[in-house]
Amino acid sequence: MKIGIANDHRGFETKQNLTKYLKNLGYDIVDYGTDSTDRVDYTKYGFILGEKVAHKEVDFGIAICGSAIGISVACNKVKGIRCGKINTVEEAIHGKKNDFINIIALSGEMPIEENIKIVDAYISTKENTNDPVYLDRVRQIEEYENDKN
Numbered sequence: 001m002k003i004g005i006a007n008d009h010r011g012f013e014t015k016q017n018l019t020k021y022l023k024n025l026g027y028d029i030v031d032y033g034t035d036s037t038d039r040v041d042y043t044k045y046g047f048i049l050g051e052k053v054a055h056k057e058v059d060f061g062i063a064i065c066g067s068a069i070g071i072s073v074a075c076n077k078v079k080g081i082r083c084g085k086i087n088t089v090e091e092a093i094h095g096k097k098n099d100f101i102n103i104i105a106l107s108g109e110m111p112i113e114e115n116i117k118i119v120d121a122y123i124s125t126k127e128n129t130n131d132p133v134y135l136d137r138v139r140q141i142e143e144y145e146n147d148k149n
Contacts, residue, residue, distance in 0.1 A: 001123075004058035006049035007033035008042035008071065011064030011108035014115055018062065018106075021116055030058055046074025053102050054080035061103035062119065072105035079145060082138075089121040096125040098134045 003022060007015040012034060019029050032048045034040045042065040053061045053075075061083075065071040068085045075083035083103035084095040087110070095101040104122050106115050128134055 002028045002030060002058045004030045004032055004049050004052045004061040005064070006031075006045040006061065006071070007064040007108070008045055008066070009034060009037045009039050010066035011042075011071070011106075012037050014064050014106065014108045014110075014112060017112045018064075018115060018119060022119070033064070042071040043074045046071040047078060049103065050075040050078030050081045050083070054078050060122075063103055063105045064108050065105075066108050068105040068107040072103075075103050075105065082141065086118050086122070089117050092118045092121040093125045096122050097128045098131070100127050100134075100138050 005015055005019060015031070015033050019031065022029055030052070032052060033045050046063055049061045049063055052058050061075070063071040063075050063083060072083045072085045075081050081103055082099060082101045083105055084091065084099065084101040085105040086092045086095060087107070092104060095104065104118065106118065
């Protein structure tokens with residue numbers, strides 16, 4: 001599995017720790033983020049990650065900034081992206097299973113242990129492709145997005 005990861009300066013340390021963790025598990029990680037704690041705009045990295053996920057250059061993405069809010073907004077501006085700001089394991093499971101999110105946005109301020117639990121839960125969850133209610137909601141989002149672009 002190929003995972004794209006992007007971050008701003010406030011997500012740098014979390015990215016470093018998650019990348020090491022995921023590589024040790026055998027995942028192929030593609031780093032689209034900044035390589036230091038020098039101040040940068042999260043928008044640039046959110047757009048890049050969104051494009052890479054939308055064009056299926058990676059299987060899914062992990063976006064990291066201080067709060068996870070800004071970078072999630074940036075990712076969601078890319079057509080075809082469903083990015084969720086995830087704070088808990090339960091949100092990761094629901095977001096993947098029922099909302100088919102393809103990027104998870106994590107806070108660089110959250111303890112790495114929590115972020116690892118969230119990423120593990122997201123990876124191990126399967127999309128619920130048998131529930132017509134959730135499938136219809138995702139279809140509605142895609143139709144709206146296509147009508148507006």
